[in-house]
Amino acid sequence: MTIPRFELHVPTSVAEASELLRRYPGEAVPYAGGTELLQTMKLGLASFEHLVDVKRIPALAGIAVQPGGWLRIGATTTHREIERSALVGERLPALRLLERQVANVRVRNTGTLGGNLCFAEPHSDPAAFLLAAGARVRLGSAEGERELDVDAFIAGPLFTDRAPDELLLDVRVPPARPGRGHGFAKLAFFERPAASVACRIDVAEGAIADARVAVASACESPVLLERVGQTLVGARGADLDDALGAAVEAARHDVETFDDVNGSADYKRHLVGLLLRAAATSAYEEATRA
Amino acid sequence: MNASRHRRDETLETLRGRDGDAARRSPPPAPIGLPVARADGRAKVTGEARYVADLTLPGLCHARLLRSPYAHARVVSIDTTAAAAHPGVVAVVTAADLPDVHLVYGHAVADHPLIADGKVRYAGEPVAGVVAEDLATATEALALIEVTYEPLPHVVDAAAALAPEAPVLHAKAGEQRPHRGFEEDIARAHPNVCSRSVQAWGDIEEAFGRAAVVVEGTYRYPMAYAYAMEPYTAMASFEAGGLTVWTSAQHPYMVRDDLARCFGLPLSAVRVVVPYVGGGYGSKSYTKIEPLTAALALRARRPVRLALSVEEAILTTRGDAATVSVRTAFDAEGRILGRDARIVLNSGAYAENSPLVARKAANRLGGPYRIPALRVESLAVYTNTAPASSFRGFGAPQATFAGESQMDEAAARLGLDALELRRRNLLSPGEPPWAKARGFDADLAADLDLAARELGWGAAAPGHGQAICVSMSDAGSEPITTAIVRVHHDGSVTLMCGSTEIGQGSATVLAQIAAGEMGVDLARVHFLNSDTAAVSYDRSTGASRTTTLMGLAIQAAARDARAQLCGWAQETLAPDGPAVVEERGGVRIGDRVHDWGAVVRAWFGTASGEVVGRGYLRRSGATAEMPPFYELGCVGIDVSVDEETGVIRVDRMVTIGDVGCAINPRLAEAQDVGAAIMGLGMAMREELLYDEAGNLLNGNLFDYRVPRFSDVPEMRPLLAERRDGVGPYGAKGGGEGALNPVAAAIANAVERAAGIRLREAPFTPERVWRALRERDSR
Numbered sequence A: 001m002t003i004p005r006f007e008l009h010v011p012t013s014v015a016e017a018s019e020l021l022r023r024y025p026g027e028a029v030p031y032a033g034g035t036e037l038l039q040t041m042k043l044g045l046a047s048f049e050h051l052v053d054v055k056r057i058p059a060l061a062g063i064a065v066q067p068g069g070w071l072r073i074g075a076t077t078t079h080r081e082i083e084r085s086a087l088v089g090e091r092l093p094a095l096r097l098l099e100r101q102v103a104n105v106r107v108r109n110t111g112t113l114g115g116n117l118c119f120a121e122p123h124s125d126p127a128a129f130l131l132a133a134g135a136r137v138r139l140g141s142a143e144g145e146r147e148l149d150v151d152a153f154i155a156g157p158l159f160t161d162r163a164p165d166e167l168l169l170d171v172r173v174p175p176a177r178p179g180r181g182h183g184f185a186k187l188a189f190f191e192r193p194a195a196s197v198a199c200r201i202d203v204a205e206g207a208i209a210d211a212r213v214a215v216a217s218a219c220e221s222p223v224l225l226e227r228v229g230q231t232l233v234g235a236r237g238a239d240l241d242d243a244l245g246a247a248v249e250a251a252r253h254d255v256e257t258f259d260d261v262n263g264s265a266d267y268k269r270h271l272v273g274l275l276l277r278a279a280a281t282s283a284y285e286e287a288t289r290a
Numbered sequence B: 001m002n003a004s005r006h007r008r009d010e011t012l013e014t015l016r017g018r019d020g021d022a023a024r025r026s027p028p029p030a031p032i033g034l035p036v037a038r039a040d041g042r043a044k045v046t047g048e049a050r051y052v053a054d055l056t057l058p059g060l061c062h063a064r065l066l067r068s069p070y071a072h073a074r075v076v077s078i079d080t081t082a083a084a085a086h087p088g089v090v091a092v093v094t095a096a097d098l099p100d101v102h103l104v105y106g107h108a109v110a111d112h113p114l115i116a117d118g119k120v121r122y123a124g125e126p127v128a129g130v131v132a133e134d135l136a137t138a139t140e141a142l143a144l145i146e147v148t149y150e151p152l153p154h155v156v157d158a159a160a161a162l163a164p165e166a167p168v169l170h171a172k173a174g175e176q177r178p179h180r181g182f183e184e185d186i187a188r189a190h191p192n193v194c195s196r197s198v199q200a201w202g203d204i205e206e207a208f209g210r211a212a213v214v215v216e217g218t219y220r221y222p223m224a225y226a227y228a229m230e231p232y233t234a235m236a237s238f239e240a241g242g243l244t245v246w247t248s249a250q251h252p253y254m255v256r257d258d259l260a261r262c263f264g265l266p267l268s269a270v271r272v273v274v275p276y277v278g279g280g281y282g283s284k285s286y287t288k289i290e291p292l293t294a295a296l297a298l299r300a301r302r303p304v305r306l307a308l309s310v311e312e313a314i315l316t317t318r319g320d321a322a323t324v325s326v327r328t329a330f331d332a333e334g335r336i337l338g339r340d341a342r343i344v345l346n347s348g349a350y351a352e353n354s355p356l357v358a359r360k361a362a363n364r365l366g367g368p369y370r371i372p373a374l375r376v377e378s379l380a381v382y383t384n385t386a387p388a389s390s391f392r393g394f395g396a397p398q399a400t401f402a403g404e405s406q407m408d409e410a411a412a413r414l415g416l417d418a419l420e421l422r423r424r425n426l427l428s429p430g431e432p433p434w435a436k437a438r439g440f441d442a443d444l445a446a447d448l449d450l451a452a453r454e455l456g457w458g459a460a461a462p463g464h465g466q467a468i469c470v471s472m473s474d475a476g477s478e479p480i481t482t483a484i485v486r487v488h489h490d491g492s493v494t495l496m497c498g499s500t501e502i503g504q505g506s507a508t509v510l511a512q513i514a515a516g517e518m519g520v521d522l523a524r525v526h527f528l529n530s531d532t533a534a535v536s537y538d539r540s541t542g543a544s545r546t547t548t549l550m551g552l553a554i555q556a557a558a559r560d561a562r563a564q565l566c567g568w569a570q571e572t573l574a575p576d577g578p579a580v581v582e583e584r585g586g587v588r589i590g591d592r593v594h595d596w597g598a599v600v601r602a603w604f605g606t607a608s609g610e611v612v613g614r615g616y617l618r619r620s621g622a623t624a625e626m627p628p629f630y631e632l633g634c635v636g637i638d639v640s641v642d643e644e645t646g647v648i649r650v651d652r653m654v655t656i657g658d659v660g661c662a663i664n665p666r667l668a669e670a671q672d673v674g675a676a677i678m679g680l681g682m683a684m685r686e687e688l689l690y691d692e693a694g695n696l697l698n699g700n701l702f703d704y705r706v707p708r709f710s711d712v713p714e715m716r717p718l719l720a721e722r723r724d725g726v727g728p729y730g731a732k733g734g735g736e737g738a739l740n741p742v743a744a745a746i747a748n749a750v751e752r753a754a755g756i757r758l759r760e761a762p763f764t765p766e767r768v769w770r771a772l773r774e775r776d777s778r
Ligand SMILES: Cc1cc2nc3c(=O)[nH]c(=O)nc-3n(C[C@H](O)[C@H](O)[C@H](O)COP(=O)(O)OP(=O)(O)OC[C@H]3O[C@@H](n4cnc5c(N)ncnc54)[C@H](O)[C@@H]3O)c2cc1C
Pocket: A029, A030, A031, A032, A033, A034, A035, A036, A037, A038, A054, A060, A075, A076, A101, A102, A103, A104, A107, A110, A111, A112, A113, A114, A115, A116, A117, A118, A119, A121, A123, A124, A125, A126, A166, A167, A168, A169, A188, A191, A192, A193, B702
C-alpha cells in the first residue's frame, strides 16, 4: 500500500481553509486525523492532490459548555479527548462510555469526532448517539456559517450535506437536565461495530414523556427510528417492560438491516432489539436517578 | 516470571519418580533449561532490529505489482508502453519479458508461474510488475498498464471444483518435485485434484460391522490467514555473476534452490539472506515473492525491493480450508475400533505446500490413539482462490477439530467421562501409531491429568462448560541439517546455523544449547543465522523442528569442536602426558586447568586461530526413524455462552507443553500461549470469505480480525518435561501443539455449556445464535 503523492496545506483559519478547498475543486479535501482519509487513499479508493489540514484551526477545537447549557464539542476533538473529558463524563456519561469503546486506542488518539461524522461511515457510534441526543452541527466556510440537525447533515452512506469548501466546525448537544437520560449499547465482532443503538429518554411525572432511538452499523446509514421512540412514550415503572418489548418489536420491524461479515440481516435485526433494550434501560435509569 | 518458574517446578514435582533413568533426569548444563531473556528482545523493542524493508542498496529501485481482477481468465494482451514511458519508471515486466527465466516453481508440485503466464487463476494474481525510482511512481505506472482479459468460468468452492463439469485450473499436471514429502503420485482422477494422500490400515468394514456406537459428522475448518506483522518483503540484486536475495523467509535454503532453478544458476551463486523476520507461522515457509523480485531486478538491471502490503500478503498465501467427513466406531467399552474419513482441502490456485498439508492431515486425523482400522483419504483441491500453503499446525488443526469433536460426541453416547474415554484409547509411550513409525514419545495420559487438575475438571461453574482435547502431529519434517560451532582464541564462540529466528526464540535457545555444550558464558556466544553464503545447510524452520533437530546438530558440532580441542591440548600442552581430561569449559592437565581459548592459542602458537566444529544430522542413528518426534497438544478450556447474542466467552485456557525438556521454559510457554491464541482466532472469528465472483471479501485487517489482547482469556501454560524426546536432553518440538486442539475444545465445552454441537468453525455469534434457536425449537 502506497499513498499517492499530495501537497499538505496547514491553514489556521476557517476562511483560509475554505479558500484552499475552493482553489482546487475536486482535488482538495479536509484532513483531520487521517484515520479514514489516508486509508482510503492508500487503498486507491480516492485520490486527492491537496490535503487541507484542519487541526491548526482554533475555531474547530475544544470542549465547552455554552450559555443555555449546550455542550459544544469542536470538530477536531479526538475520541480520546472526549473519552477523557471531565465535562463529558459529568454531563453525558453515555457518550464517554461510547467513546471508550470506539475502535482501538491508536485510532481514538488520532481520529476526531468531526472526521467520524464527515466521513459518514455507516458504522458510526457517535452518529447514533448524536441523532438520539438531538444534536446540531455547525458548518463554516469563507461565506459564513450555518447550523443544522445531525439528521439532516448525515445524508446517506458516506454522504453528508456539506459543500466541498465547507468545514464542520463543531457539534452541539442539547442541555442535560433533570429527568433526561442517555443510553448506548453496541456489539462489535471485528474492527467496525456490528450494531449500535443509542437512546435518549425524558421522564416527566414518573412517565416517559419523550424517547428518541437511533441505530447505526446494522443499517445502511445511521438512522433515527421515530416510531420506535413513540412506543415508549407514556410508559412508567410497572409497564416499562411491556413498552420495551413493544419497542424491541418495532425496532426489529423498522430497521433495514443487511448481510455482511458480521452476520445476516436477520441476525442483526435480532441484535438491534437486544441493544435497544439495553440502551433504553440505561437511559431510563439515568433519567429517573434522583 | 517467578510464578511460571514455580509452576514448572511443580510440574516436575508431579512427574518425579515416574519411569525413566536418573541420568536423563540430571539437570542439563546451564544455561540450558533456564528462562534467560530473548537474545533479540532489546533490538526488537528499541527499533534497532532491521527487517528487509529497512535495508537498502546503492541504486535500489522499488516495485509494485498489477494484480488480476478476475478469478479465472485468459490474458489476451498486455500493453505496457505507456507505463514504460512514464517518467521515473525503470522497467515494466510481464511473463513475455522473461524468456530466459524458468517461470514455474514449486517445491512439491511445480505449477506456479512467478508471474501470470497467459492465464490468471485467482483474483489478485500478479500479472505485471513495475520497477521505478520510487514507490509512488511505480504505483502511478500501474494504472497505465492495459490488460485485456477473456474471463473463464471459475470455481471457488472445493466440493464444486470436484464436480465433473467444473472449470479446470491446470490443463496439465504440474511436475512432481523432490520436496513434496509424500510418496503417492497425483491421481488425476479429476484435473482439479492437486494431490491425494491415503493413510489406511486394518479392516474398516469389519470394525464398523461390530461397533456398539458409531459417531458420524462433517466438520468445517475455515480458510484462514496466518497474520504476521511483517508482510512478505524481498530485495534482489544480481552482481558478480550471482544473485543475492534478502527476504523474510523461513526456509532460506529452499528458496535458494528454487531461485537457482528459475535463473539457471549453480547453488553456490545464489545467496539468500534473512535478516530479522516479523513473524512467520508457516506463511513464510518455502518460496513466495523471491523469484518475482529477482526477475524484476534482472530486467531492471538494478537492485529491486518488493514490499507487499498486508492486503497483498493475504492474496499471496493462506491456510487450507478443510471439510472433514468422518465416522468413528467404538465398542461398548469405548475402545476405538475404526475411523473412516475423507478430507477435502480448498488449496487455492497453486499447489504450494498443500500436498504436504493434505498428507499430514491424513496422518494426524487418527490423533494420539490406538486405532485398529483406519482409512483416510485426503485431497488437496485446486480452486480459483489465493494459494494455500503451510500454516502453523499443518493439517492438524483441521483434522483435530473433527477427531476430537467426535471423542466427546462418542463419550456422551457411551455415557463415559470424556477424559476416561480418551485414556482408554491413548497410545502408550513407545507404541507406534502406525506401522514403521517411531514409537510414541510422550505420556499423554499424564498430560491429561495435569490439564484436568489445572482446569478443575468436573467443577465448572453454573452456565459454564469445560473440555480438554489432545492432538498428535508427526513432526520435525526431515532430520537434515548442519551446524558449525567456532571457538575463537579468546574462548568465545560463534554459532552458525541455517535456522531462521521468526520470533519463536531460536536465536536464544540455540545459543543456550551451544553455551551449555561448550561450557562457556551465554554472553560469549554469538549467533549467525540464515545466510546461505555464510552459514551451512538447514532444511527448514518449520514443523517445530529447530530446537530438536538443529539442537542435535549443534550438540554434534560442539562435540566435534571439543574433541578437536582435547586432541590439540594433548598434542601441544602435554605431548608426553599426563592424559588430558575434559572439563566444563576446557581441559585439565594434571592440576592445571586450561580453557578452550588457551588451547586454541597453544595449538596455533600465538594469540590467533580458531577451531571449527561441524555437526551433521541425517536419517541415521537416533534420527533414523520417522517421524523424528511427535508434537503433542493438550488444551483445556472453560467457556460460557451468551444465550441472547450467541457470543462465546472463553474464560480460561490451560495448555500443557509436552516438550520433553524446555531449553528455555519462558519461551516454551510463550510459544504455547501464542499458539493457543492463534487457535482461538480461527475457532472464533477468522475466516477469509469469497463472493461468487471469486473476489476476496474481507482481505484486510478491518474485516478479518485476529485476536486482540482483549479477546485473550486467562491463560495457564504448564510444561511437562519427561525428557522423552529425541532432541538435546530429551527435548522435542513445541509451538504448534497448543493450537491444534483449540477449536474442538471450544466446540466440546460449548456443548456442555449450552447443549449445542458446533461443527463449523469459526463459531461466529450468528452460527451460535442459530444453533441455540434450533436447540430451542427441538
Ligand atoms: C480500525 C478502525 C476502527 C474503527 N472503529 C470504529 C468504531 O468502533 N466506532 C466508530 O464510530 N468509528 C470507528 N472508526 C471510525 C473512526 O472513528 C474514524 O476513523 C475517525 O473518527 C475519523 O476521524 P479522522 O480525524 O481520522 O478523520 P479523517 O480521516 O481525517 O477524515 C475523514 C473524512 O472527514 C473529512 N473531514 C475531517 N474533518 C473534517 C472537518 N472538520 N470538516 C469537514 N470535513 C472533515 C475528511 O475530508 C475525510 O473525508 C474506526 C476506524 C478505524 C480506522
